[in-house]
Amino acid sequence: MDTNNGSKLKSMLALHRPGTVMLSGWLEANGISRDLQKVYKKNGWLQAIGAGAVKRSGDNLTWQGGLFALQQQANIPVHAGALTALTLQGLSHFFRTHQLLFLFAPRQTKLPLWFKKYNWGPSLHFARTSVLPTDVGLMAYEEKNFSINIAAPERAILECLYLAPEDLDLVECYHLLESLANLRPAMVQELLQKCTSVKIKRLFLYMASKAQHQWLAFVDRSKIDLGSGDRSLAKGGTYNAEYRISLPKELA
Numbered sequence: 465m466d467t468n469n470g471s472k473l474k475s476m477l478a479l480h481r482p483g484t485v486m487l488s489g490w491l492e493a494n495g496i497s498r499d500l501q502k503v504y505k506k507n508g509w510l511q512a513i514g515a516g517a518v519k520r521s522g523d524n525l526t527w528q529g530g531l532f533a534l535q536q537q538a539n540i541p542v543h544a545g546a547l548t549a550l551t552l553q554g555l556s557h558f559f560r561t562h563q564l565l566f567l568f569a570p571r572q573t574k575l576p577l578w579f580k581k582y583n584w585g586p587s588l589h590f591a592r593t594s595v596l597p598t599d600v601g602l603m604a605y606e607e608k609n610f611s612i613n614i615a616a617p618e619r620a621i622l623e624c625l626y627l628a629p630e631d632l633d634l635v636e637c638y639h640l641l642e643s644l645a646n647l648r649p650a651m652v653q654e655l656l657q658k659c660t661s662v663k664i665k666r667l668f669l670y671m672a673s674k675a676q677h678q679w680l681a682f683v684d685r686s687k688i689d690l691g692s693g694d695r696s697l698a699k700g701g702t703y704n705a706e707y708r709i710s711l712p713k714e715l716a
Contacts, residue, residue: 472496473509481610483523485533485578488516514578527565527584531612534579541598542569544605545591545615546623547632547640552605555617556640564589568615568623570598595626595661600654617644618651625664629697634667635714641668642675649682656683662691666707674715 476496480486491501501518504510510518517533519525534540543549545568550556563586567575571592580588601619604611615623621644624637656665665688672680695709702716703709 472500473504476504477520480520481529481532482520483526483607484529484610485513485525485537486510486518486520487533487537488518490533490537491518513582514576516576517578525582525584527586528607528612529610530579530582530584531567532607532610534575535613536610538576540569540573540575542567542573542575543602543613543615544568545620546627547620549605549615549620550617550624550640552614553617553620555620555643557643563587566591566623566627568593570594589627589631591623591627593626595659595664596622596655597658600658601651616651618647618655621647622655622659622664622668625667626661628667629712634697634712637667638671638674638715641671645677645679647677647679649679652679653683653687656688662689663695663697663709666690666695666709667697670704670707670709670711671715 472495476491476494479494488498488501492498496504501510505512505518508521511521512518513525531542531544534542544552544566546566547556547564548566565584565586566589568591571594573592575590596619601616602613603616605614621637621641624632624640628634628637656668659665669685669688690707693708698710698712701710702713704711704716
């Protein structure tokens with residue numbers, strides 16, 4: 465290897481965050497041409513994990529390292545949400561034999577094939593929805609060498625309710641919300657006012673009221689549009705007249 469290529473390799477390794485994916489376009493933008501990438505792969509310094517994506521040989525990848533590349537290198541507006549975000553923050557106490565990775569992004573967002581096909585461990589559940597604003601209720605979650613954007617607790621529980629009852633159990637969602645005694649009322653207010661799902665808003669307010677959370681007193685319900693008509697969320701469920709929703713008997 466000549467001196468110039470050796471210098472570029474050192475520069476690449478200096479930019480790289482251990483445990484994360486490197487995208488070919490990002491490497492190219494940082495001075496590592498496609499031809500040079502081929503040389504590095506041939507010599508065993510880089511290993512392809514899919515079209516347009518590589519890892520440093522010997523690196524142990526996690527989904528967090530893949531998500532980092534999506535967010536920071538590909539600039540895709542995707543984040544870890546719902547139960548995944550709550551679990552990362554130590555706010556989920558449910559054990560699942562089959563783990564799911566919940567990612568959220570606006571409608572029309574597409575994930576690259578390398579990410580969808582790679583075996584991250586947990587199965588991917590990708591929700592494309594605009595029921596919540598793209599830039600509200602997110603936070604940085606610190607890994608050892610990098611950070612990723614995930615849903616803050618206020619947003620994560622609303623995302624859980626978005627997935628219920630089809631993909632998450634309503635009773636489980638209630639127990640998750642029941643444990644969230646320190647939600648920020650101002651963040652809850654903003655998210656509920658900007659949320660476009662009547663189902664989510666009614667469920668959230670019903671469950672928060674049932675859990676008797678103190679922070680709920682600081683949420684102005686008069687500014688939250690709860691829509692009209694009834695909503696049935698459980699076949700043969702119990703009807704709640706205040707929020708006009710039919711719920712599983714365990715929640716009534």
